[in-house]
Amino acid sequence: MINLETPKKFRGIVNQAHQVAAEMLRPNSRRYDLTEHAYPKELDMLAAMVDGIGAAGQGSGAGAAGVRRAEADGDADRVRNGSNMSSVLSIMEMCWGDVGLLLSMPRQGLGNSAIASVADAEQLERFAGVWAGMAITEPGCGSDSASIRTTARLDGDDYVINGEKIFVTAGGRADAIVVWATLDRSAGRAAIKSFVVRKDTPGMTVERLDHKLGIRSSDTATIRFEDCRVPKENLLGNPEVDTGKGFAGVMQTFDNTRPLVAAMAVGCARAALELTRSLLADAGVEVDYDRPVHVQSSAAATFLQMESDWEAAYLLTLQAAWMADNGRPNSLQASMAKAKAGRVGNDITLRCVELGGSLGYSEHELLEKWARDSKILDIFEGTQQIQQLIVARRLLNKTSAELR
Numbered sequence: 372m373i374n375l376e377t378p379k380k381f382r383g384i385v386n387q388a389h390q391v392a393a394e395m396l397r398p399n400s401r402r403y404d405l406t407e408h409a410y411p412k413e414l415d416m417l418a419a420m421v422d423g424i425g426a427a428g429q430g431s432g433a434g435a436a437g438v439r440r441a442e443a444d445g446d447a448d449r450v451r452n453g454s455n456m457s458s459v460l461s462i463m464e465m466c467w468g469d470v471g472l473l474l475s476m477p478r479q480g481l482g483n484s485a486i487a488s489v490a491d492a493e494q495l496e497r498f499a500g501v502w503a504g505m506a507i508t509e510p511g512c513g514s515d516s517a518s519i520r521t522t523a524r525l526d527g528d529d530y531v532i533n534g535e536k537i538f539v540t541a542g543g544r545a546d547a548i549v550v551w552a553t554l555d556r557s558a559g560r561a562a563i564k565s566f567v568v569r570k571d572t573p574g575m576t577v578e579r580l581d582h583k584l585g586i587r588s589s590d591t592a593t594i595r596f597e598d599c600r601v602p603k604e605n606l607l608g609n610p611e612v613d614t615g616k617g618f619a620g621v622m623q624t625f626d627n628t629r630p631l632v633a634a635m636a637v638g639c640a641r642a643a644l645e646l647t648r649s650l651l652a653d654a655g656v657e658v659d660y661d662r663p664v665h666v667q668s669s670a671a672a673t674f675l676q677m678e679s680d681w682e683a684a685y686l687l688t689l690q691a692a693w694m695a696d697n698g699r700p701n702s703l704q705a706s707m708a709k710a711k712a713g714r715v716g717n718d719i720t721l722r723c724v725e726l727g728g729s730l731g732y733s734e735h736e737l738l739e740k741w742a743r744d745s746k747i748l749d750i751f752e753g754t755q756q757i758q759q760l761i762v763a764r765r766l767l768n769k770t771s772a773e774l775r
């Protein structure tokens with residue numbers, strides 16, 4: 372039988388994450404939205420607490436750093452809920468509090484997830500405790516990540532990196548950036564590797580921070596690399612250019628991070644649904660689960676439809692995380708979860724603004740902010756259109772050259 376309750380071993384971490392969201396993130400949400408680029412100093416204490424929980428072995432972190440594929444343990448029949456599941460569950464709670472603040476959590480960046488996904492044991496130890504952003508996007512390359520132009524040339528014991536990266540989340544604040552660069556542009560996707568570049572490395576410059584529609588408490592940086600020398604041990608994964616294997620190494624990260632972004636959308640949408648339900652109740656609109664939708668008010672029917680969409684996104688997100696925890700290939704499910712949750716998150720938060728009327732649109736409530744914050748969750752880590760493309764390729768068994 373399928374059990375959809377929160378696994379017992381994660382109830383503690385989920386409750387803790389919810390408490391933090393309610394008592395620390397939500398109360399600071401509007402303030403850091405209005406003071407874009409101001410560092411949310413409250414997060415330092417929170418990050419220390421999350422580190423403490425991780426060190427005590429009680430949880431796997433409230434963010435990306437906790438995510439790592441299940442190691443083979445020789446017991447193929449044993450199913451488990453591991454760090455992917457605990458991360459998506461706690462991220463949902465934290466994003467019920469505030470998405471931008473969750474993205475600003477020290478040591479919980481998307482670069483940390485990349486390190487957790489593909490680093491070897493020695494690198495895991497060396498980069499433990501580092502806060503890492505992730506730099507893939509360039510001025511001429513977004514959705515088509517195979518066309519990146521940043522180069523990494525081996526010179527003695529170092530790689531020399533040259534190029535420009537844009538829209539790097541936590542790029543200004545993180546201690547290190549995981550940079551995607553090509554070893555040989557003529558070799559195509561197979562030559563794209565990721566490198567951990569520490570912030571103090573000469574040749575790496577944070578050029579500017581961008582102003583944005585939403586997640587304003589999260590900094591988004593443009594970073595330039597000019598003859599930036601990185602020890603060759605900082606390449607994550609296999610340094611060989613294996614054209615037979617293609618993009619597999621670096622792309623593996625997305626199978627772990629897309630469910631996390633889906634979880635952010637699910638958490639933010641739940642916040643909007645909960646507030647809308649109470650605004651509707653104040654206005655005398657009753658949502659009745661025992662009566663057919665067509666005999667209820669239009670507002671109640673809309674609410675019920677949003678809730679069912681939300682439930683589908685939630686379940687797809689859990690499925691993608693569960694598969695990752697159990698060592699099962701989950702690229703299809705990760706993209707399905709991201710596509711569904713990203714779209715549903717945008718729809719729900721915007722329709723909640725609509726149902727709230729002037730209360731929804733004004734800054735009296737956080738509804739308008741959640742509508743702005745959720746938009747990015749349908750864009751970064753692969754847009755809605757790109758997720759649909761990946762799903763179609765997988766279902767139709769087409770290559771990226773056959774279906775683009």
Ligand SMILES: Cc1cc2nc3c(=O)[nH]c(=O)nc-3n(C[C@H](O)[C@H](O)[C@H](O)COP(=O)(O)OP(=O)(O)OC[C@H]3O[C@@H](n4cnc5c(N)ncnc54)[C@H](O)[C@@H]3O)c2cc1C
Nearest residue numbers: 505506507508512513514538539540751752754756757775
């Ligand atoms: C706030 C913010 C934070 C970000 N954080 C990071 C980060 O930490 N690290 C990082 O590397 N990047 C980050 N990004 C970049 C983000 O991942 C890209 O914006 C995203 O991948 C889309 O790329 P693009 O903006 O170049 O759009 P494009 O790729 O130019 O796409 C433009 C539009 O065309 C559509 N499109 C493109 N190709 C196809 C196709 N084949 N079929 C159908 N439609 C298509 C897209 O879906 C989109 O709607 C961030 C962006 C923002 C705004």
